[in-house]
Every structure is written in structure tokens, then in C-alpha cells.
Amino acid sequence: MQGPKTVFTLFGFPITESVVNTWIVMAVLIILALVLRRRLELRPGKAQNIAELLVDGFTGIVKSTMGEKNIGFMPYMATLFLLILFSNIIGIFGFRTPTSDINVTLGYALMTFFSIHFFGVKAKGLGYLKGFFEPIFVIAPINIIGELARPVSLSMRLFGNMLGGSVIMALISGAVALFVPAVASIYFDLFSGILQSFIFTMLSMVFISLAKD
Secondary structure, three states, rough: OOOOOEEEEEEOOOEEHHHHHHHHHHHHHHHHHHHHHOOOOOOOOOOHHHHHHHHHHHHHHHHHHHHHHHHHHHHHHHHHHHHHHHHHHHHHHHHHHHHHHHHHHHHHHHHHHHHHHHHHHHHHHHHHHHHHHOOOOHHHHHHHHHHHHEEEEEEEHHHHHHHHHHHHHHHHHHOOHHHHHHHHHHHHHHHHHHHHHHHHHHHHHHHHHHHHH
């Protein structure tokens, strides 16, 4: 499978399909949020009921995973989940999946990586750094390597699954009738996309919660 194509150049920087499709996902999410906000009513309709169910669901997941005191992370975690989810399933509509690009998944993983250590230092001060030298000083390099491996594992897990799904879909599309890829797409783009979004978000919550606590 070929890498993402360059769509145009901006200030000398190549803007690839992955970037453009991520912008499309962001635009869709922003438009949905604005539409739902304008339609808030005391007697909610179907759209508002769905939105409230999502908010309650995310709130419950964050509360059970990170604890009551970290409920403030709910908006970020919900946004992260939806951004990755829509990026994963956009392939159903004929777009290249942004998360099949290692640069995109590495970007998401680095956001989690820096969040882990930022909130760890914020919660514990410089004492947070002592954790790298526990239980004994000589294993500090191993602890540091383990921390550096987190963004690699997060990005490669998401990238590998989504790229693998894209490759399999391309092979199926070239080998069988049209209706079969449509059925396969339900699994590789939809089911796998939801699952990988959930796993990435859950791991982000667990890592940040452990760093703070």
C-alpha cells in the first residue's frame, strides 16, 4: 500500500491526504458540536438524547478508570476518542484512513506521553522524578526506556491495526465482487475502528491516572 499522497504545499510544507482527512474529521466534529449546542432544549429530542447518553457514558468511563477527582479529564478523553474514532471509520466513505499513517498515530501518542509527565509533575512536583529511580537507583535506565516505549507502543498499535485493515480491504477489493468489500468494511473500518479508539483512550486514561496518583 502506498503512503499518503501530497495534496498541496503550504509555506513549503507538504500537506498530505492524512492531514487533509484529519481536517475533514475535525470539521465534522466541530459542526456536529455546534449543531447539537444550538438545539439544546428542556424537552430533548432524539439527537440531544444521544448526545446526553454519550456524555454520561464518557463521564462514567472516566470516573471508573481515573477516579472522581480526575473527572475534569472527561472532555479531553471524549474528544480524543471521537477524533480517533472518526479518523478510523472515515475509510467507509472512501477516504484514506488518517490513522493508517504512522505520523498521525505518533502525534496522538505524543500528546498522551507529554500529558502523562506534565500532569505527573504537576500533581507530585519534582518528587515525580524520583519514581524513575525506584525501587533501586541502578534500574533507572530501564524505567526511562519503559517510559519512552509508551508512545512507540501506543502509536504502533493503532497504526498497525488500521494499516493492516486498509491493506486487507485493498486486497479484497481487487480480488472479489463489490458487495464483499462492503461487508468486510463493516468489520475492518467500523468494528476494529471503534475497538482501537477505545483501547487507545483507555490506555491514555490509565497512564495519566497512574502518573498523577
